Amino acid sequence: MGKYIIKGGNKLNGEVFVSGAKNAVLPILASTVLNSGICILKNVPMLLDTFVAIDILKDLGCDVSYGENTIVVNSKNMNKTNVKEDLVKKMRSSIIFLGGIISRFKEASICYPGGCNLGKRPIDFHLSAFEKLGIKIEDNQNIIKASVDTIKENVINLPFASVGATQNIILASVFVEGKVVIKNCAKEPEIIDMAKFLRKMGANIYGEGTHTITIKGVKKLNDLVEYTIMPDRIEAGTFLCMSAITKGNVKINGINPQYLKSLLDILIEMGCNIYTNKDNIKIKVDKTLKPVDFLETKPYPYFPTDLQPQLMALLATVDGISIIKENIFEARNKHIPELNKMGCNIVEDNNMFIINGVDNLTGEKVYSKDLRGGASLITAGLFAKGKTTVEGACYINRGYELLDKKLNILGADIKYIKD
Ligand code: EPZ
Numbered sequence: 001m002g003k004y005i006i007k008g009g010n011k012l013n014g015e016v017f018v019s020g021a022k023n024a025v026l027p028i029l030a031s032t033v034l035n036s037g038i039c040i041l042k043n044v045p046m047l048l049d050t051f052v053a054i055d056i057l058k059d060l061g062c063d064v065s066y067g068e069n070t071i072v073v074n075s076k077n078m079n080k081t082n083v084k085e086d087l088v089k090k091m092r093s094s095i096i097f098l099g100g101i102i103s104r105f106k107e108a109s110i111c112y113p114g115g116c117n118l119g120k121r122p123i124d125f126h127l128s129a130f131e132k133l134g135i136k137i138e139d140n141q142n143i144i145k146a147s148v149d150t151i152k153e154n155v156i157n158l159p160f161a162s163v164g165a166t167q168n169i170i171l172a173s174v175f176v177e178g179k180v181v182i183k184n185c186a187k188e189p190e191i192i193d194m195a196k197f198l199r200k201m202g203a204n205i206y207g208e209g210t211h212t213i214t215i216k217g218v219k220k221l222n223d224l225v226e227y228t229i230m231p232d233r234i235e236a237g238t239f240l241c242m243s244a245i246t247k248g249n250v251k252i253n254g255i256n257p258q259y260l261k262s263l264l265d266i267l268i269e270m271g272c273n274i275y276t277n278k279d280n281i282k283i284k285v286d287k288t289l290k291p292v293d294f295l296e297t298k299p300y301p302y303f304p305t306d307l308q309p310q311l312m313a314l315l316a317t318v319d320g321i322s323i324i325k326e327n328i329f330e331a332r333n334k335h336i337p338e339l340n341k342m343g344c345n346i347v348e349d350n351n352m353f354i355i356n357g358v359d360n361l362t363g364e365k366v367y368s369k370d371l372r373g374g375a376s377l378i379t380a381g382l383f384a385k386g387k388t389t390v391e392g393a394c395y396i397n398r399g400y401e402l403l404d405k406k407l408n409i410l411g412a413d414i415k416y417i418k419d
Contacts, residue, residue: 002393006381007413012248019231021044037223099171117370119331125165153178176217289322309376316344335373368392
């Protein structure tokens, strides 16, 4: 599992670069099956999830090589259409491989991805959209089999701006006869990055970043594509919360501040000094911070659920009452009991979290139960007096590349112990 050991109390100071975005590289890796050719991806974060996606591609028959944050995928010899069960169980977002496989082979199968520590993770939006595209779905609640003669053009109205469903529908529509329109689609920057990649591949897609995406089918894609993955806005947001909790002075390079506007607005409201440029954000905290009366997580461009746990750790050390409502996941709360072990005073009422700020936290042995919850525990550990041991580093390493090294550069006393 591995663990992180943090000795709290150091202010974070200096500059750090964020890695490529996990939630952009995963759908883009899933897209590489489409061109039965070569895709060269740069600025790839070499995370546990990246390696699961590589293993899926290799199991499907693709040739994959990688090194130095670059991955080369040759999907020419891909010869399988079912996604390997043990890999799906490792990464529920493997479901986004379905759309591309169906597009190319007119059939696909995958086991149910199942829930995770954030609660139920249904895929009904994906499957009902596929059926609207003429795809036949056989679903025995364990294995999903999909098959189609010709993908049908249609207009898909998503009941919720689901990131994964938006991605899967796009992938299933690349070769459609006619066009597919997705309404109420997700607008996340990672969707924009995926659309840019697909256009480089030769797909005809537009509207990404708005509430409606249109895909006009093409006959063939380019067989050699090169693309650089966008920076990780959630990693950048995590560093901002970590800098703020230590009252630090940190410059985060390589990030478009526009993609973090909802968090920056909150941090400014709390009293942080924020300076932005086109590709960097500087944070300096030199005064007592104020609580946040009420904040709720919503799809982009509103406050992202993926930064809720990290902001919660910061607010837990700010005098006064802050309230966060989690609207996206039914159980993104596993970090709360662990934070309270360190001296936080956080009360849950359904998905409403009441945070009563305290002056001190004490280093403890705590357990990461999911990726961002783990990042929240490290954030609290940077502030807590004494030593904090965060067990379950394997969750954290799914989404953060060289986290200990980057934090050491900023002056944190943290080390990663591989079990
Ligand atoms: C993506 O997950 C991200 N993962 C998540 O990041 C992120 O939290 C989430 O989008 C929301 O921004 C990747 O990109 C790999 P959704 P995804 O479909 O696609 C419900 C992280 O920490 N829903 O937008 O699974 C679902 O249960 C991870 O980096 C249905 O009900 O998110 C959830 O409540 C965590 N039916 C909500 O919608 C469906 O068919 C949002 O899900 C699909 C989703």
